[in-house]
Amino acid sequence: xxxxxxxxxxxxxxxxxxxxxxxxxxxxxxxxxxxxxxxxxxxxxxxxxxxxxxxxxxxxxxxxxxxxxxxxxxxxxxxxxxxxxxxxxxxxxxxxxxxxxxxxxxxxxxxxxxxxxxxxxxxxxxxxxxxxxxxxxxxxxxxxxxxxxxxxxxxxxxxxxxxxxxxxxxxxxxxxxxxxxxxxxxxxxxxxxxxxxxxxxxxxxxxxxxxxxxxxxxxxxxxxxxxxxxxxxxxxxxxxxxxxxxxxxxxxxxxxxxxxxxxxxxxxxxxxxxxxxxxxxxxxxxxxxxxxxxxxxxxxxxxxxxxxxxxxxxxxxxxxxxxxxxxxxxxxxxxxxxxxxxxx
Numbered sequence: 001x002x003x004x005x006x007x008x009x010x011x012x013x014x015x016x017x018x019x020x021x022x023x024x025x026x027x028x029x030x031x032x033x034x035x036x037x038x039x040x041x042x043x044x045x046x047x048x049x050x051x052x053x054x055x056x057x058x059x060x061x062x063x064x065x066x067x068x069x070x071x072x073x074x075x076x077x078x079x080x081x082x083x084x085x086x087x088x089x090x091x092x093x094x095x096x097x098x099x100x101x102x103x104x105x106x107x108x109x110x111x112x113x114x115x116x117x118x119x120x121x122x123x124x125x126x127x128x129x130x131x132x133x134x135x136x137x138x139x140x141x142x143x144x145x146x147x148x149x150x151x152x153x154x155x156x157x158x159x160x161x162x163x164x165x166x167x168x169x170x171x172x173x174x175x176x177x178x179x180x181x182x183x184x185x186x187x188x189x190x191x192x193x194x195x196x197x198x199x200x201x202x203x204x205x206x207x208x209x210x211x212x213x214x215x216x217x218x219x220x221x222x223x224x225x226x227x228x229x230x231x232x233x234x235x236x237x238x239x240x241x242x243x244x245x246x247x248x249x250x251x252x253x254x255x256x257x258x259x260x261x262x263x264x265x266x267x268x269x270x271x272x273x274x275x276x277x278x279x280x281x282x283x284x285x286x287x288x289x290x291x292x293x294x295x296x297x298x299x300x301x302x303x304x305x306x307x308x309x310x311x312x313x314x315x316x317x318x319x320x321x322x323x324x325x326x327x328x329x330x331x332x333x334x335x336x337x338x339x340x341x342x343x344x
Contacts, residue, residue, distance in 0.1 A: 002137070002145035003104060003114060005096040006152045007065045007175045008125035010114040011142060012036070012104075015084055023141050024115050033113040034067055034092040035077055035085040038102040043068075046077050047091050051166035053185065053218035060184035063097035065175030067157040071164045077111050084113070094157055100146065116156065126154045167218045187333070188222045190267035191295065192277050196227030196256035198306050198313075199273045201236040202244060203295065203320045209249045210324070221333060224267070226259040228280045239310050243317040264288050271327055274301035295323040 003012045011027055013020035021033075037043060040058050047070045049055060054070075069090035077085055085092050094114075096102060105112055117140075118125035121133075128147045130136055137145055158174030160181065168185075170178045191203035207223035214221070234256040241251040257263075264270055264285045270292045272278040281292050296302050296319065305316045 002117075002121065002128070002142055003098075003101045004146055004148040004151060005098045005101055005114070007096070007155060007157045008116050008118070008151055009121045009128060009145075010125075011117045011140075012112055012114045014108065014110050015113055016110040021084075021113070024113065024117075027117045027119075027140055028115050029119065032087060032092070033084050033115065034094050036094050036096060036101075036105055036112050036114045038063070038095065038105040040095060043093055043095065047072050047074055047093070049162070051162075051218075053166050053168065054162050056185060056219060057160070057162070057168060057181075058095075061160075061176065061181065062095040063102065064095070065097070065153045065155070065157050066160050066181070067092065067094040069159060069161045069171070071162060085111075090161065098148075100148065124154070125156070126151050185219050186222050187219050188224055188267045189328075189333075190263060190270045191223070191225045191273075192228060192259055192270060192281060193225075193273040194227050194229050194277070194304065195234065195306070196225055196230040196258075197234050197254075198237050198240050198304060199302060199316065199320065200225035200227060201254045201256075202240050202317050203271070203273075203324060204254075205244050205249055205251060206247065206317070206321050207324050207328075208252075210328075224263070226257045226263055228259050228277055230256040230258045232256060232258055237306065237313075239305070239308075239313040240317075242310055243313040246314050247317055247321065259284070261285055264292075267291065269293070269327070269331060271295040271323070273304075276301075293327065295320065295327060297323060297326040 001012045002009055011024055013024040015021065040062055043058065044055065069087065069092055071089060072091045074091050075086055116125050122129045127150045128145060153175040155175040158176045159171040161169040161171055163169065170181055189207055191200040193200040204223045204225035211221040211223060236251065236254040244251045261284055264281060268291065270281060270288065272281060272292060272294055275294065278292055278294060282289055302316065302319055305312045
């Protein structure tokens with residue numbers, strides 16, 4: 001059977017049918033089998049995935065136009081021949097994003113392999129547009145081809161290796177570009193105040209300084225800030241920058257941003273300076289309630305220092321730093337002994 005995916009068309013075979021597997025091998029110029037499944041949890045269990053970066057990658061990028069080569073000792077998935085989906089010590093698997101094909105995979109009684117065979121489909125594999133397609137299918141011994149028109153992404157899937165150490169490598173170009181993959185692995189921490197010129201910019205700078213001094217990670221932490229009533233483009237207050245220098249942090253150029261739904265949705269955690277800010281955030285995105293908290297662990301507001309002297313700004317910056325350390329430790333995002341503003 002020829003099935004569509006969001007990337008290219010491919011010939012599918014049941015792994016429990018020796019005849020189907022032999023016919024598929026005969027069609028392929030570069031023999032190789034990739035397990036196709038609709039079930040993310042099944043991949044996690046079959047490959048024994050435990051590393052947070054790997055789990056995040058499956059969560060963010062599947063179903064979709066990537067295929068994984070997982071460093072693993074696993075040689076068998078279900079009842080297929082031993083080692084069928086293994087290549088150079090990697091388990092090859094893909095979770096496509098095509099409703100019809102995923103329904104077929106869900107209904108299948110055995111693991112399914114789908115191989116790209118563009119020679120009798122089209123020059124690219126993106127569509128079933130060969131003039132002699134019926135004859136070609138007949139010669140190949142394929143009884144059924146599902147024609148869904150040009151594929152949505154129109155390119156082969158992007159190969160990503162998941163390493164034993166918990167990292168990943170993008171092995172080539174494909175339907176999902178490297179920038180999108182790397183962006184999916186970013187863990188965004190968002191700080192919110194009113195005008196995004198005092199409290200939240202200080203929080204962003206303090207958190208960024210901390211992240212930059214932390215050990216390298218496969219999931220980089222990114223600190224951002226915004227304001228519920230901000231005007232886009234305003235600079236940070238001079239007193240706020242002075243307070244950061246007092247903590248040993250060099251300020252960077254800052255331009256205020258008005259808080260948006262997209263910012264909230266992208267963030268892994270959102271820390272508000274006051275109860276009013278938290279209420280505004282949840283009014284914008286009610287479903288974000290599990291990731292929006294007050295920054296101060298006491299549950300009290302961190303007052304706005306605007307118009308006050310430098311001592312108040314320094315006190316505010318110190319309260320923000322204490323809140324950041326507490327909240328990030330709660331989420332296991334930092335090492336307990338680390339301190340922002342202190343070189344290692």
